[in-house]
Amino acid sequence: MTAAHPAHHDDVVLSARNLLLQFGGIVALNDVSIDVRKDELLAIIGPNGAGKSSLMNCLSGFYRPKKGDITLGGRSVRQMAVHEVAGQGLARTFQGTHIFSGMTVVENLMVGRHLHMRTNLAQSFFYFGAARREEVAHREVVEEIIEFLEIEAIRHAPVGSLGYGLRKRVDLGRALAQDPRILLMDEPMAGMNAEEKEDLARFILDVREAKRIPVVLVEHDMGVVMDLADRIAVLDFGRKIAEGTPKEIQADPAVMKAYLGEDGP
Numbered sequence: 001m002t003a004a005h006p007a008h009h010d011d012v013v014l015s016a017r018n019l020l021l022q023f024g025g026i027v028a029l030n031d032v033s034i035d036v037r038k039d040e041l042l043a044i045i046g047p048n049g050a051g052k053s054s055l056m057n058c059l060s061g062f063y064r065p066k067k068g069d070i071t072l073g074g075r076s077v078r079q080m081a082v083h084e085v086a087g088q089g090l091a092r093t094f095q096g097t098h099i100f101s102g103m104t105v106v107e108n109l110m111v112g113r114h115l116h117m118r119t120n121l122a123q124s125f126f127y128f129g130a131a132r133r134e135e136v137a138h139r140e141v142v143e144e145i146i147e148f149l150e151i152e153a154i155r156h157a158p159v160g161s162l163g164y165g166l167r168k169r170v171d172l173g174r175a176l177a178q179d180p181r182i183l184l185m186d187e188p189m190a191g192m193n194a195e196e197k198e199d200l201a202r203f204i205l206d207v208r209e210a211k212r213i214p215v216v217l218v219e220h221d222m223g224v225v226m227d228l229a230d231r232i233a234v235l236d237f238g239r240k241i242a243e244g245t246p247k248e249i250q251a252d253p254a255v256m257k258a259y260l261g262e263d264g265p
């Protein structure tokens with residue numbers, strides 16, 4: 001039985017229902033629904049312009065869909081400001097790198113902790129001891145992430161001095177420092193060589209397996225997607241045309257048609 005509104009299962013962390021997003025006459029998302037379950041890596045794929053980035057931007061509260069709803073941990077994202085969505089446990093990495101290149105690795109990760117810092121600058125002036133203790137606690141979390149991502153040797157290096165692969169790893173660290181309940185990654189492998197891809201893939205798998213944080217991944221590299229994903233959702237012209245395991249998706253005629261086009265071989 002297929003229901004238009006499937007029951008909300010306990011293991012669903014993030015849920016989008018019947019999203020409609022338009023840019024003028026362009027329908028970027030048309031009645032798109034997805035569920036992200038606990039402990040899974042869900043990949044979102046589709047040809048150029050299919051709506052993948054639009055969907056990520058809706059999930060993170062950056063775009064407001066015209067219709068539909070998104071719930072994160074049972075709460076509606078629609079009414080939340082972007083920083084509130086982050087406060088509810090959604091972290092994301094972006095295309096390219098969104099880290100501060102003049103700052104060191106540790107400093108960038110501390111920026112990720114900022115969300116959890118209680119004392120602001122004015123308070124820390126008056127309550128120096130409390131602020132100091134809080135900083136030490138955050139530093140411990142950051143050190144744990146540094147160890148997890150195997151970047152101990154570069155912890156004090158300015159991020160701008162690092163190669164692209166390492167910078168992306170620091171960006172992942174910054175997102176993890178938010179202590180997220182779900183992680184969204186938008187084309188993390190773009191611009192990487194094979195070795196860098198392999199490295200990052202290993203850490204993405206560890207995020208799900210060791211840290212038990214579900215991951216939503218938009219990625220063009222099909223090899224990476226088929227290797228990493230537990231499930232795949234396929235978008236084409238703003239619609240979800242398929243959803244299933246990598247095996248099911250590889251055998252789906254509608255997916256092949258979308259990728260090869262009507263005039264494909």
Ligand SMILES: Nc1ncnc2c1ncn2[C@@H]1O[C@H](COP(=O)(O)OP(=O)(O)OP(=O)(O)O)[C@@H](O)[C@H]1O
Pocket residue numbers: 023026027028046047048049050051052053054055
């Ligand atoms: N800010 C915007 N203003 C106008 N149109 C937009 C905007 N963002 C996306 N679109 C349009 O919405 C559709 C979906 O775009 P989107 O970027 O979500 O696709 P995508 O699957 O991420 O593509 P790509 O793989 O090329 O990154 C496209 O037709 C695109 O031109």
